[in-house]
Structures are given as structure tokens and as C-alpha cells.
Amino acid sequence: MAADLSTTHFELFGLPQSFEVDTEQLDSRYRELQRTVHPDRFANASDLERRISMQQATQINEGYQTLKDPLRRGRYLLELGGYQFDDEHRTTSDAAFLMEQMELRELLSEVREAEDAFAALGKIMDRIDGDAAILVAELQRLFAEAVPGASGQIADALTKMQFFRKLQQEALELEVTLEDEIG
Amino acid sequence: MALLQISEPGESTAPHQHQLAVGIDLGTTNSLVASVRSGIAETLPNAEGVHLLPSVVHYSAENEAVVGQAALTFAQTDPLNTIASVKRLMGRGVDDVKQAGGYLPYEFVPGSSGMPLLHTAAGDVSPVEVSAEILRELRMRAEQTLGGELQGVVVTVPAYFDDAQRQATKDAARLAGLNVLRLLNEPTAAAVAYGLDKGSEGVIAVYDLGGGTFDISILRLNKGVFEVLSTAGDTALGGDDMDRLVADWLMQQAGIDAAADHGRQRHVLQLARAAKEALSAEEVTDITVSRDDGSAWSGSLSRDDFNSLIAPLVEKTLGPCRRALRDAGIRAAGVQSVVMVGGSTRVPLVRDRIAEFFAAEPQVDLDPDKVVAIGAAIQADILAGNKPDDDMLLLDVIPLSLGLETMGGLTEKVIHRNTTLPTARAQEFTTFKDGQTAMSVHVVQGERELVDDCRSLARFELRDIPPMVAGAARIRVTFQVDADGLLNVTAEEQTQGVTSSIEVKPSYGLGDNEIESMLRDSMEYAAADKDARRLREEQVEADRVLEALQSALAADGDQLLDAQERSVIDAAAAALAEQRNGTDYRTIKQAIKVVEKASSGYVERRMNSSIRDAMAGHSVDEFES
Numbered sequence: 170m171a172a173d174l175s176t177t178h179f180e181l182f183g184l185p186q187s188f189e190v191d192t193e194q195l196d197s198r199y200r201e202l203q204r205t206v207h208p209d210r211f212a213n214a215s216d217l218e219r220r221i222s223m224q225q226a227t228q229i230n231e232g233y234q235t236l237k238d239p240l241r242r243g244r245y246l247l248e249l250g251g252y253q254f255d256d257e258h259r260t261t262s263d264a265a266f267l268m269e270q271m272e273l274r275e276l277l278s279e280v281r282e283a284e285d286a287f288a289a290l291g292k293i294m295d296r297i298d299g300d301a302a303i304l305v306a307e308l309q310r311l312f313a314e315a316v317p318g319a320s321g322q323i324a325d326a327l328t329k330m331q332f333f334r335k336l337q338q339e340a341l342e343l344e345v346t347l348e349d350e351i352g
Numbered sequence: 353m354a355l356l357q358i359s360e361p362g363e364s365t366a367p368h369q370h371q372l373a374v375g376i377d378l379g380t381t382n383s384l385v386a387s388v389r390s391g392i393a394e395t396l397p398n399a400e401g402v403h404l405l406p407s408v409v410h411y412s413a414e415n416e417a418v419v420g421q422a423a424l425t426f427a428q429t430d431p432l433n434t435i436a437s438v439k440r441l442m443g444r445g446v447d448d449v450k451q452a453g454g455y456l457p458y459e460f461v462p463g464s465s466g467m468p469l470l471h472t473a474a475g476d477v478s479p480v481e482v483s484a485e486i487l488r489e490l491r492m493r494a495e496q497t498l499g500g501e502l503q504g505v506v507v508t509v510p511a512y513f514d515d516a517q518r519q520a521t522k523d524a525a526r527l528a529g530l531n532v533l534r535l536l537n538e539p540t541a542a543a544v545a546y547g548l549d550k551g552s553e554g555v556i557a558v559y560d561l562g563g564g565t566f567d568i569s570i571l572r573l574n575k576g577v578f579e580v581l582s583t584a585g586d587t588a589l590g591g592d593d594m595d596r597l598v599a600d601w602l603m604q605q606a607g608i609d610a611a612a613d614h615g616r617q618r619h620v621l622q623l624a625r626a627a628k629e630a631l632s633a634e635e636v637t638d639i640t641v642s643r644d645d646g647s648a649w650s651g652s653l654s655r656d657d658f659n660s661l662i663a664p665l666v667e668k669t670l671g672p673c674r675r676a677l678r679d680a681g682i683r684a685a686g687v688q689s690v691v692m693v694g695g696s697t698r699v700p701l702v703r704d705r706i707a708e709f710f711a712a713e714p715q716v717d718l719d720p721d722k723v724v725a726i727g728a729a730i731q732a733d734i735l736a737g738n739k740p741d742d743d744m745l746l747l748d749v750i751p752l753s754l755g756l757e758t759m760g761g762l763t764e765k766v767i768h769r770n771t772t773l774p775t776a777r778a779q780e781f782t783t784f785k786d787g788q789t790a791m792s793v794h795v796v797q798g799e800r801e802l803v804d805d806c807r808s809l810a811r812f813e814l815r816d817i818p819p820m821v822a823g824a825a826r827i828r829v830t831f832q833v834d835a836d837g838l839l840n841v842t843a844e845e846q847t848q849g850v851t852s853s854i855e856v857k858p859s860y861g862l863g864d865n866e867i868e869s870m871l872r873d874s875m876e877y878a879a880a881d882k883d884a885r886r887l888r889e890e891q892v893e894a895d896r897v898l899e900a901l902q903s904a905l906a907a908d909g910d911q912l913l914d915a916q917e918r919s920v921i922d923a924a925a926a927a928l929a930e931q932r933n934g935t936d937y938r939t940i941k942q943a944i945k946v947v948e949k950a951s952s953g954y955v956e957r958r959m960n961s962s963i964r965d966a967m968a969g970h971s972v973d974e975f976e977s
Contacts, residue, residue: 181963182967183967196574198967200574200575200577200579200745201966201967202963202966202967203577203745203747204577204743204745204966205959205962205963205965205966206959206962206963207745207747207835208774208834208835209534209734209735209745209746209835210745212504212533212534212735212736212737213504213735213736213737213896215893215897215944215948216948217948217949217951217952217955218955221952221955221956221959222959223774223832223834223835224776225959225963226774226835227774227775227776227832230771230772230773230774230775231775231776233772234771234772287671287674291674294678341675341678341679341799342799342800342801344671344674344675345675345799345800346800348671348672348675349800349805
């Protein structure tokens with residue numbers, strides 16, 4: 170892989186290494202970079218160039234997705250700082266949070282019985298999105314305060330975020346299943 | 353060699369010869385070819401001045417296949433040999449076709465690779481071959497109109513087409529002797545046609561209801577970049593289904609048995625389509641259905657009744673609209689305009705319902721039948737290199753998640769839907785038995801949890817894994833999806849660095865060998881002709897490689913290369929220059945490879961330096977105030 174792409178995603182996009190990301194800057198840098206390397210720029214090029222172009226465009230997409238998404242960005246920042254995630258055994262001990270997760274999960278399982286299943290599902294999805302947004306604000310605060318040794322706390326918040334992500338995914342799958350059923 | 357051609361500002365490259373390139377909309381009902389001529393993108397008519405080519409192929413024992421309007425005339429008299437709506441069969445398996453068989457009145461026979469073949473008077477043909485006939489017809493039309501051989505084409509596909517359907521489309525184009533520059537998603541093509549026309553910025557939705565497929569895409573337009581945020585749809589939903597609903601109603605009214613012969617069914621379907629089209633302008637339309645016994649039923653259908661017949665179908669398109677908005681993270685109110693594409697968006701109920709859903713007046717200024725082909729032509733013109741200064745860029749997404757089968761028939765997602773392309777993801781596997789040297793990986797596409805509910809794409813057999821104790825081998829499998837949305841898989845054993853071989857068994861599709869043999873069989877590729885063609889192609893490629901390399905070296909060879917590196921490249925280039933004048937295309941091809949290998953490090957350095965240039969002036973400091 171090419172030398173420049175072994176740098177961090179932040180360096181690639183010319184952005185400061187921080188949880189706060191200027192999304193407008195990120196978006197415009199992304200477009201500039203893709204304009205330079207995207208395979209469509211090499212439609213008539215040799216196989217070699219097309220391959221390199223695809224690898225670089227792939228990596229720029231990867232970097233963009235990582236920096237754009239608070240969950241992935243947060244994880245990436247911790248990992249850059251040397252923090253190691255243990256995904257197999259990670260959970261949270263926050264009882265109130267776990268209760269809420271159970272409640273949301275129960276609501277999802279009851280969607281089918283609702284009079285308008287899609288509306289009911291939409292409401293739950295909005296609620297999950299809202300809760301996830303609150304968590305992002307929390308992450309913002311934790312990263313900004315930069316208290317030494319706060320990595321564990323941040324990792325805990327990221328794990329919670331992961332729970333929401335899973336719920337969002339399940340809700341989307343349920344939506345597709347419901348659509349298939351009415352079709 | 354575009355990378356090597358990155359030129360300094362103000363320094364112009366050699367004058368460019370205009371390349372003949374076209375965009376092709378390969379539709380379920382109709383197909384079109386368009387090209388940019390004198391700066392204007394327009395669809396190309398046939399000799400009679402007709403632009404739309406019905407996507408119908410008629411086969412007979414005596415004559416060559418007939419395509420288009422001429423084929424359509426056989427629909428009632430010879431229905432089994434008159435293949436229409438073949439797009440619905442692309443990349444589909446025998447079981448899918450059985451499901452669809454109720455309304456596709458053809459005789460299917462199972463082919464190799466799980467792909468169904470259509471039994472015709474001219475023998476068994478695959479959907480890929482039928483599509484290739486349509487593409488060949490459009491190619492001839494384009495070459496006659498434009499006066500030369502086509503250098504490249506952009507072929508459009510429904511955004512919601514999966515890997516198998518895309519691959520089948522690309523295979524059909526290859527079979528028709530076309531050089532595919534890109535498979536472009538239909539809604540994205542439409543957005544290009546509209547976006548460039550209006551110079552619009554912001555978020556738009558493209559609602560594309562064709563003859564047999566439905567797509568919805570949400571895009572963000574920004575200074576020539578068309579970024580698809582999300583896409584959703586249904587590859588088996590379209591205007592054909594409306595026709596069928598009306599036909600069912602007509603048969604009921606006229607007392608025609610649902611098991612009527614194919615010819616009768618075609619007759620009623622054509623009446624149904626005519627009624628649907630009439631009701632786009634009229635409030636009521638009169639219909640006369642002839643029965644087998646020569647008697648006839650006469651009656652009328654009002655727009656209101658028609659609307660209630662098709663309302664469930666229109667509602668069915670709203671689910672994907674909702675999902676696309678959610679995936680894009682945008683509310684209906686955040687969509688600035690809604691572009692209508694596809695002939696079926698002429699139906700007033702469709703327009704009304706979409707206007708209501710997005711709370712925006714749908715845009716219908718461009719001909720919904722032609723807009724996709726026009727967008728494809730614009731993209732083809734740019735990809736062919738006719739507009740070196742144009743900075744239009746299309747960033748598309750993968751429409752359906754890619755996953756792997758895990759224990760218990762469950763799917764594990766590897767690449768999520770609506771990820772921007774190109775994208776790649778590596779996954780590690782290990783052996784579960786001592787000394788295990790082979791392993792099977794099943795790749796599926798879809799959103800459902802169970803493998804059986806997703807579409808099976810391929811089974812990969814990993815071989816030559818070095819024998820080790822269970823769990824010690826680490827096989828890294830990389831899934832790369834290119835800008836066309838096509839998947840490519842590679843595997844490497846990590847602990848010993850052995851590249852495992854992969855045997856790909858596409859679940860529904862043609863192997864490379866089958867394509868090659870079909871190409872050989874097709875008349876245009878007589879053996880002698882083929883070698884001459886290959887030689888010409890390699891010579892052109894050699895010239896292109898050398899020219900690009902020389903101009904690159906002149907620009908920055910001294911800065912980026914040391915004397916040693918330079919001499920290796922120069923030697924390879926000199927060898928190629930000599931081989932180029934030979935008569936064996938294989939030697940030239942080999943010499944090109946040597947040049948590419950010698951210059952690969954240089955090419956990467958140039959790419960990186962162009963990335964640095966793109967970011968130049970954006971120092972990290974400027975944000976740290």
C-alpha cells in the first residue's frame with residue numbers, strides 16, 4: 170500500500186486529531202481526495218493504475234466513514250492512543266442503561282401487534298436515534314475534558330453506543346422483514 | 353494511463369482524439385442508446401427515427417434473431433420464441449424463475465451454473481445471451497450513426513441490482529463485443545442528466561419506476577460531485593405489474609380462463625398496457641377484448657378504478673422510500689427535489705402519491721424514458737476521456753449488504769448496505785480440524801438474518817492451506833467491491849504468507865470459461881480476425897503506455913526517481929518500444945506488464961504526490977486557532 174495512506178485518517182484528510190470534527194471540512198476534503206484518486210478517473214488507465222486507484226479510493230472511503238461516524242471515530246481515537254478493545258467480553262455495568270435496552274428490545278418485539286406496525290417501528294427508531302444522540306454529546310464532553318485515565322470511561326460510553334447500533338440494525342432488519350411480509 | 357497523465361497546471365497534454373462512447377439504458381420494456389455529440393447528450397434513433405428499442409428478441413429456426421419492434425410483432429403469433437422482459441431473469445436462479453414463471457410465458461430448462469435457459473426454436477438461450485442481442489442491436493445503431501467503432505460504453509443497471517444481476521449485465525455487454533467503462537446505477541444516471549441540466553446543489557431523491565424494476569436513491573449534489581447517500585428498491589416491481597393487474601381484471605370481466613394460451617394472454621396484456629397508457633391522459637378508456645371463440649367483450653375502465661387496482665403497488669414503493677431516507681439520515685422535508693424517472697412515473701397516481709410523500713412537486717421536465725440513457729452518455733463521454741477538464745464525479749453505494757454464512761445458517765454481515773464504493777473488508781478465518789487444508793466460504797447478499805432469505809452469490813473453496821493444528825491457521829479473506837458494485841475475493845494464509853487459491857462457483861451465472869466459449873462461438877469473433885484484433889489492441893495499448901510514461905517522466909521523473917530506478921524504467925520502456933512493432937500480441941502484452949511492474953513504485957509516488965497536492969494549503973494548523 171502506498172506510503173501516504175499509512176498515515177492516520179486525520180492526517181490523510183488534513184484534520185486535527187480530535188473527536189470534534191468539522192464535518193463540512195471533512196466532506197469537502199473527501200470530495201477533493203476522491204476527485205484525485207477515484208477509479209472513474211482511471212477508466213482508460215492500465216490495470217496497475219486501476220488497481221492502485223481502487224485501493225486508494227477504498228482507503229479514503231474507509232477513512233471518511235471512520236471520521237464521519239462518532240462511534241467509529243471514538244474507537245479509532247482510543248486505538249490511536251494505544252487503547253485495546255476486548256470486544257468479546259465487553260459490556261457495561263450501568264444497570265439503568267441495561268434496563269432501557271431491555272425495554273427497547275421488548276418494544277421491538279411487540280411491533281407486529283401494533284395497528285400500524287411501520288409507524289410503531291418508526292417511533293422506536295426515532296427514540297433509539299435520540300438516545301444515541303445524547304450519548305454522542307456525552308462522548309464529546311469526555312473527549313473534550315481529556316481527563317487522564319478517562320479511556321475506560323470513554324470505552325464504556327462507546328460500548329453503550331455499540332448497543333444502540335445493534336438495536337438500530339435489528340430495527341432495520343425488522344422493517345425489511347415486515348415489508349417482505351406485506352409484499 | 354491516466355495516472356501518469358496527471359499534468360501540471362497550465363501544461364496541456366497532447367491534443368486528444370475524440371473517442372466514440374455511448375450510454376446504454378438496458379430496460380425491461382425498452383432500451384435506448386445515447387451519445388454526446390457536439391456537446392449535447394441525446395438518444396440515437398434508428399433509421400425510421402424511433403428512439404425506443406423494445407427489449408424483445410424473437411428467435412426462429414431458420415433466421416437470425418430479430419430484435420425490437422420487428423420482434424414484438426411475433427408476440428401473439430409465436431409467444432414462446434418471442435422473449436420480452438428478459439431483464440427480470442438476469443442473474444436469477446431456476447427457483448426464482450419458477451416463481452416468476454406464472455407470468456413469464458416461456459419454456460425454461462435448467463442450465464449449468466444454476467442458471468435457467470429459455471427453450472426457443474433456435475435452441476436454448478440464456479438470459480445473458482438474449483440481453484446481448486439487444487445490446488448488439490444498439491451497438492450497431494450507434495456505430496452506424498456515429499460512424500465508427502465504439503471505444504467504450506456505460507451500461508445502466510437498477511441501483512438495487514445485486515452482484516449476480518450486475519455480473520450478468522456486464523457479461524451480456526462483453527458478449528455483445530462492448531468495452532464496458534462502467535455499470536452505472538439508473539437513478540444516478542438520471543441525477544446526472546438533471547443535475548447538470550439545472551446546476552442544482554443539495555439533496556435530491558430520484559424515484560425510478562420502470563417496466564420491471566423500482567429504485568429510489570437519495571443523493572447529495574455538490575460542485576459536480578454526485579454522492580449517493582442511500583438507495584433502496586425492488587428489482588421485481590414495475591409497470592409490467594400494473595399491466596398484469598389490469599389484464600387480470602380484463603380476463604375476469606371478459607370471462608377468459610386464467611389458464612388461457614400464451615398468445616391470448618399476450619393479447620390481453622397488450623390491451624392492458626394500452627389502457628394504462630391512455631389513462632395517464634384520459635379519465636376513462638374503452639377496451640375490447642376478443643375471446644378464443646371469436647366473440648368479444650367491450651367495456652371501459654375509469655381512472656378511479658384503475659387507481660384502486662394499482663394502489664397497493666404504488667404503496668409498496670413507499671417502504672423503500674422510507675428506508676432510503678432513514679439510511680441517508682434525512683427526513684422527507686430535507687429533500688429539495690424529487691426527480692421522476694421511468695415510463696411508469698407517467699401514471700398520475702404515482703406522481704400524486706410521491707408528491708404527497710415527499711411534500712414536493714416531482715420534477716418531470718425531462719422525458720422519463722430517456723433521462724437514464726442521457727445521463728449514461730454524459731458519464732461515458734467523460735470516462736472515455738473526451739472531457740479532461742470536467743471534474744464531475746459519481747460516488748455510488750452498494751445497495752445490499754454482503755454477508756457470510758455462519759453456524760446455523762445465519763448471516764454475518766461483512767459489508768453493510770449503502771457503503772460508498774469502492775470498498776473492501778478483510779475477514780479472518782481459521783481451521784477447526786488438525787491438518788485441514790481446505791475450507792468453504794459461502795457469500796450471500798441481502799439484509800435478512802437467515803442465509804436462506806438472502807441471495808446466494810457464490811461459494812468459495814479455499815485450498816492449499818498449509819496443514820497445521822486446528823485453529824492455528826489464519827486465513828485472511830478480502831472482499832473488494834469495485835465502483836460497478838461487483839465483488840472480488842482474495843485469500844491469504846497469514847502465518848505462512850501463502851496465497852490460498854480460491855475457486856469461485858457463482859450461484860447463478862456464467863463462469864469465465866463459458867463467456868469465452870460464447871464469445872468464440874459468436875460470429876464476430878472468427879479466429880484469424882480475433883488474433884489481428886488482439887494485436888491491434890495491444891499495439892494501441894503499448895503506444896498509450898509509452899506516451900503516458902514519457903510525458904510523466906518529463907514532468908517529474910527527475911524529482912521522484914533516482915538514477916538506478918530511472919534506468920530500470922527506461923530499459924523496460926525501450927524493450928516495449930521494440931516489441932511493439934512485432935506481430936505477436938502476447939509478446940507485446942508481456943512487455944507492457946514488464947513496464948508496468950518497473951514503474952509501479954513510480955506510479956504510486958505520483959498518486960501520493962497528487963493527493964498531497966490536493967491537500968496542499970490545508971495545513972492542520974489552520975484549524976487550531
